[in-house]
Amino acid sequence: MKGISYTASGRQRKERSIRLVFFAIALASIITLGLILLFLFMEGLPIFKKVSVQDFLLGKYWYPTDDPADFGIFALIMASIAVTGVSAVISIPLGVLTALYLAEAASARLRQWVKPVVELLAALPSVVIGFFGMVIVAPFLQDVFNVATGLNLFNAALMLAFMSIPTICSISEDAIFGVPAELKEASLALGATHWETIWRVIIPASISGICTAVILGMSRAIGETMVVLMVAGGAAMVPGSLFDPVRPMPASIAAEMAEAPFRGDHYYALFATGIVLFAFTLLFNVVADYISNRYRQVGAATL
Amino acid sequence: MNKTNEDIQWRRKLSQGIMFWFFRVAAIINGLALLIIVYFLTAKGWRAINWTFLTQSPMDSMTKGGILPCIVGTLCLSLGAIIVALPIGVASAVYLNEYARPGRLVRIIRLGINNLAGVPSVVFGLFGLAFFVVYLKMGVSILAGSLTLGAMTLPVIIGASEEALRAVPDTYREASLGLGASKWQTIYRVVLPTALPGILTGAILGLSRAAGETAPIMFTAAVFFTPYLPSSIFDEIMALPYHIYVLATAGTEIEATRHLQYGTALVLIVLVLGLNLVAILYRARLQKRR
Numbered sequence: 001m002k003g004i005s006y007t008a009s010g011r012q013r014k015e016r017s018i019r020l021v022f023f024a025i026a027l028a029s030i031i032t033l034g035l036i037l038l039f040l041f042m043e044g045l046p047i048f049k050k051v052s053v054q055d056f057l058l059g060k061y062w063y064p065t066d067d068p069a070d071f072g073i074f075a076l077i078m079a080s081i082a083v084t085g086v087s088a089v090i091s092i093p094l095g096v097l098t099a100l101y102l103a104e105a106a107s108a109r110l111r112q113w114v115k116p117v118v119e120l121l122a123a124l125p126s127v128v129i130g131f132f133g134m135v136i137v138a139p140f141l142q143d144v145f146n147v148a149t150g151l152n153l154f155n156a157a158l159m160l161a162f163m164s165i166p167t168i169c170s171i172s173e174d175a176i177f178g179v180p181a182e183l184k185e186a187s188l189a190l191g192a193t194h195w196e197t198i199w200r201v202i203i204p205a206s207i208s209g210i211c212t213a214v215i216l217g218m219s220r221a222i223g224e225t226m227v228v229l230m231v232a233g234g235a236a237m238v239p240g241s242l243f244d245p246v247r248p249m250p251a252s253i254a255a256e257m258a259e260a261p262f263r264g265d266h267y268y269a270l271f272a273t274g275i276v277l278f279a280f281t282l283l284f285n286v287v288a289d290y291i292s293n294r295y296r297q298v299g300a301a302t303l
Numbered sequence: 304m305n306k307t308n309e310d311i312q313w314r315r316k317l318s319q320g321i322m323f324w325f326f327r328v329a330a331i332i333n334g335l336a337l338l339i340i341v342y343f344l345t346a347k348g349w350r351a352i353n354w355t356f357l358t359q360s361p362m363d364s365m366t367k368g369g370i371l372p373c374i375v376g377t378l379c380l381s382l383g384a385i386i387v388a389l390p391i392g393v394a395s396a397v398y399l400n401e402y403a404r405p406g407r408l409v410r411i412i413r414l415g416i417n418n419l420a421g422v423p424s425v426v427f428g429l430f431g432l433a434f435f436v437v438y439l440k441m442g443v444s445i446l447a448g449s450l451t452l453g454a455m456t457l458p459v460i461i462g463a464s465e466e467a468l469r470a471v472p473d474t475y476r477e478a479s480l481g482l483g484a485s486k487w488q489t490i491y492r493v494v495l496p497t498a499l500p501g502i503l504t505g506a507i508l509g510l511s512r513a514a515g516e517t518a519p520i521m522f523t524a525a526v527f528f529t530p531y532l533p534s535s536i537f538d539e540i541m542a543l544p545y546h547i548y549v550l551a552t553a554g555t556e557i558e559a560t561r562h563l564q565y566g567t568a569l570v571l572i573v574l575v576l577g578l579n580l581v582a583i584l585y586r587a588r589l590q591k592r593r
Contacts, residue, residue: 011485014485014487015485015486015487018486018487019402019486021394022394022395022397022398022401022402023398023402023403025391025394025395025398026394026395026398026399026403026412027412028391028395028457029395029412029415029416029419029457029458029461030411030412030415032419032454032457033415033418033419033422035430035434036419036422036426036427036430036454039429039430039433039434039438040426040429040430040433042433043429043433093329094329094332094333097325097326097328097329097330098326098329098330098333100326101326101327101329101330102330104326105323105326105327106330112587114330114333114334116580116583117333117334117337118333119579119583120337120576120579120580120583121333121336121337123508123511123512123515123575123576123579124337124340124515124572124575124576125514125515125516125517125544125571125572125575126424126515126516126517126518127515127517127544127545127547127548127568127571128340128344128515128544128547128568128571128572129340130548131547131548131551131564131568132340132343132344134551135551135561135564136343162333162336165333169333193315193316193318193319194319194323195315195318195319195322195323196315196319198322199322216421219421220421222423223421223422223423223424223425223426224423224424225423225424225425225428225517225518226424226517226518226544226548229548230548230551230552250423250424250425250518253425253428253429254425254428254518254521257428257429257432257521257522258521258522270429271429271433274425274426274429277423277425277426278422278423278426281421281422281423281426282418282421284421285417285418285421286418289414289417
């Protein structure tokens with residue numbers, strides 16, 4: 001008797017320690033995120049001994065290698081926002097419409113083919129899309145629109161759009177799929193057409209999920225590096241037109257880090273740019289998380 | 304009266320037709336984008352690919368020769384990333400799905416995972432440089448690159464593993480527990496084996512993601528050129544994605560090496576899309592079996 005009760009408590013102890021091990025490992029993501037923040041700030045903050053936060057964020061001139069150097073990333077921030085905004089104009093309608101197609105319009109057979117296409121589009125390495133934009137799309141744009149260089153804001157936005165469409169599409173599709181069938185059936189039974197049901201019932205019911213999808217898609221676009229590095233043109237100017245070459249934040253970091261002297265001002269400034277970029281994506285993610293929790297679809301009763 | 308009614312009906316049908324046509328066009332545009340990219344890279348790249356291209360090192364300041372070191376480098380990095388991310392990712396998913404009770408703690412962990420998934424790739428590069436390369440003194444090496452890529456792949460693996468675990472019916476767990484197995488025995492002997500195919504699919508997708516990434520390895524593992532194949536995890540290496548970038552933007556003769564660029568890009572997408580196709584087909588088979 002004694003032996004059995006002993007093993008039972010030993011077993012419980014073992015179970016508890018296993019549970020603890022899994023808990024500790026589950027913290028890895030949080031710890032990594034914390035380390036990312038810690039090291040970004042450690043290597044980025046020293047630049048603010050040289051320039052004020054305001055001058056850094058709003059300074060119009062980015063001449064990191066001049067003497068004296070100028071570390072103002074306003075043009076880089078505007079470039080990132082412009083590229084992301086233009087890409088969103090392309091990717092939101094295409095992504096959401098494709099999601100509606102997959103969830104509502106496509107037959108099971110076609111769905112079987114279109115879904116993998118979207119997944120493969122998501123799988124294309126960014127450097128390949130950047131390369132494609134550089135050697136195929138850029139000369140094409142240069143000819144068609146008769147602009148000075150095909151490596152510009154529009155080209156980068158176009159390439160980014162196709163990188164964020166899969167994100168927007170797959171998350172929207174999940175949201176649309178999650179709309180309770182009785183809502184749809186009720187609308188159809190009242191005599192609404194399928195499209196009227198989609199527009200008046202299904203989209204309103206899944207709008208929080210669609211918003212989350214759009215925000216996460218834009219977060220992907222603003223953080224994407226290789227495409228803007230290869231295709232955006234690289235001029236550190238506030239863009240004035242759709243066909244201006246620009247230098248978004250990730251491009252600047254990736255292009256200059258190799259040449260920046262280790263722990264020099266330029267190096268610190270690039271890490272500080274990384275902090276700003278991280279802040280943007282963090283903001284997008286927190287907003288997306290808030291929307292999906294605050295306006296969670298719970299069921300028919302919420303509408 | 305009747306006529307206007309018919310008119311309205313007709314208009315409703317028309318607007319439905321138009322919108323559904325828009326849906327179809329959107330789907331077709333996606334397909335075309337994929338097709339065009341793959342077509343151009345294949346049409347211009349396949350000529351560059353031959354046995355020498357795949358089995359030699361670059362020569363004459365990278366204007367001739369092959370890409371063997373890049374292929375080996377990319378395989379090392381992506382396998383390294385999976386070795387790092389798979390155990391941690393699966394264990395995290397097991398905790399979240401099997402052990403954790405919903406509450407603030409789980410919410411924080413999930414928020415962490417979601418935000419880690421949203422960190423820009425170049426920021427992972429900066430992190431890898433500051434933490435692995437400099438602070439932990441690993442230098443520019445396969446190890447530092449694999450760890451950086453591993454951190455980036457972690458959310459992908461966790462997501463896929465959780466989905467696989469969720470798909471295991473509760474009756475399996477109840478049956479095992481009912482027979483007297485402990486929670487851990489149930490997870491180890493029943494839940495994980497059942498979820499294994501789904502987890503593997505996730506691992507393949509993580510592998511392909513790691514293989515295609517450039518920005519995280521730019522400062523942590525990859526170099527312009529090294530004629531040698533790596534002999535230890537502390538060696539710096541060449542990698543396919545970085546090689547494409549270097550040849551296309553910084554090479555000595557960008558125009559003259561165009562065919563090499565196309566060839567390298569083709570090898571990379573065959574590798575990445577191939578892995579994805581395997582995962583997609585495997586998953587389709589699994590779903591059919593269920």
